[in-house]
Amino acid sequence: MTVRKQPVLGILGGGQLARMLALAAAPLGVNTLVVDSAADACAGQVAPLRLADWTDYATLEKFAAEVDVVTFDFENVPAETAHWLAERVQVFPDPRALAVAQDRLAEKTLFRECGLETPAFHAVDTREDLDRALASIGAPAILKTRRLGYDGKGQFRIKQLADADAAWAALGAQATAHGLILEAFVPFERELSVLAVRARNGDFRIWPLTQNWHTDGVLSLSLAPAPKVNALQQRAEELARILAERLGYVGVFALELFVKDGQLLGNEMAPRVHNSGHWTIEGAIASQFENHVRAVLGLPLGDTSARGFSVMFNWIGELPDAAPVLRATDGHWHDYGKQSRPGRKVGHATVCAQDAATLAARIGDVARALTREEQAMPAVRLLAD
Template sequence: MSAHPCVGILGGGQLARMLVLSGASLGLRFRIMDTVADACAGQVAPLQVGDYRDEAALAEFAAQVDVATFDFENVPAAGAEWLAARVPVFPNPGALAVAQDRLAEKTLFGELGIPVPAFAAVATRDELERALDQVGVPCILKTRRLGYDGKGQFRIRSRDDAAAAWEALGPQAQGVGLIVEAFVPFDRELSVVAVRGRDGEFRTWPLTANWHVDGVLSTSLAPAPQVDAALAQTAVDYARRLAGRLDYVGVFALELFCREGELLANEMAPRVHNSGHWTIEGAETSQFENHLRAVLGLPLGSTAMRGHACMLNWIGKMPDARAVLEQPGGHWHDYGKQPRAGRKVGHATLRADTPQALAQALEQVGHALGRQAQVAPPLQALHPL
């Protein structure tokens, strides 16, 4: 590998953009491949437009990179496998394939002794009725593939919703399959963001508490307050089991429900993750730099925290940056995207040495931006400390 290796990234969204920015200090070069010409990572690195299933486009891409990774999990596994025969690809296509299929993912969790909500595969209307008998209601009907940020889901509150759920998602059953998952009345949502190197070295960042709105991450707080050492260690153990079984290389996130002190796995994201964005300013080594270190075979950096951090997602359009930037620990990230309803266009991170200082900064930012509802959950979590 050259002194300044070129990292290829399949997918040109904000995750690729932040990977590129974090790799500059390592002297890395990058090439992005995306299906659209206005992918925001193309603002910071050379962009090749092409279909992920086009072997000619993949061959052009492979010829110019030393190692490849991806910034979203819906890259066709077949394309990743074709590429892996020509250039090292991390995480490996097998790990990608498992994470793309909710049924395969839940089955793997069970094999590894990782608790999950009850689930059942669905391919027909009759199977949906049987799944409701098995799983019970309320529950959630989901596509097995291609769903993220609340997409491809229908909440079934009673048996009367079954027909509407099938009408909404049933046509997709033939192409990607469906799965019914029991609804979990969780106390809170947590995630463990982990990294595994080529040599098997494994590290995690502190457990993160997350809040969603309409299925999209709104706010993340780290370290997650009021988490005892045993619960945190359980989350780390689950992530370690997954990484080992999949021979995983790079960063991934394991999303978890916490219910009465028990952790239930929701899903795995085989990439750098939204709930780990706070690591850019809030950890000794960010998830983005450690992902690059891992895929290049470099030593992993420390995942220790720098105090306390809270990440606020900006959805649809960017607010005024001044309210965040005037804070001593305020950091602003604009992804360079055009505003659009439901679109992740940026985030902010507030970092402080103490929970009290972080709570004060959140209150000030929430008031200045009119985002009190968004900052209320982490404030309620911080105040008891």
């Protein structure tokens, strides 16, 4: 009898995204192996974990020999490490995409080259550069690190020109090492994200646009499909396809978008599965995690259609009581197995329904039971309109 070897997917980074990738891979007959420097990385609760930092090439050499394909669960894996691994094993997405997404200046430049408009921006390497950039862009504006910033980290909002000194005091030390970028503040009407997946053979699919709300720079709630975006859905798909083909991208990625005066503006790209796509686990025919595994292993892609309407609550710092979600019809609970800590993503919940009115009622009940009305009411009002 021939014993079939199950493919092994290697994942750089052991957070909740790696955890959910491993859970999606198992039903496909795919084993996973995770690398992280933290012994308590939560993906290690559901998949084998190798302890190593990103320059531990001896351990990474063994890791490369044990897996068939490598992917990553967060974009701050050094591009050099991804390139080094790509010389030994297939790595998807291409490390080139990782390098672009790690640099906000390169990212914004690529957006514009692909026809996606962005807020005005300027590179800032010195205090004088900041003055020149502010003279051009004006205030309000946001000074950001070009690298290593996410979830609102590495940012300083300049409300008026007099805030320039405080902004430089907060972030100027990082200008020499990583560079800074000044971006015009956008009084946007909505925040949307588009999740897309591209296969090795070029097959390209997109999930419905998702509307997002943030608290202190961290995603707090997602609603999908975003209501009243018919005119934007096709344009978002066109832009995502152009970007994916430009990068030779394989796997799932997210584009975070602003809507201003009915037009899409590019904010950021995440070259990985994304927080705003967690609703797809229960709310889409094929989730972002399943399709990412399919794409990087060369398997046919799954259907990205929504099953109905979904709202995802993001739990930050600590988990609330699970009971109201578990009691809700079509309510789903996800505990990432992390210790509570301020600002940390520790879990999420998704509530689904076949129509907007039913979903509005269900999430209203859950939000009241958890005293999260302020978090949920924007979505409830949008669904009720």
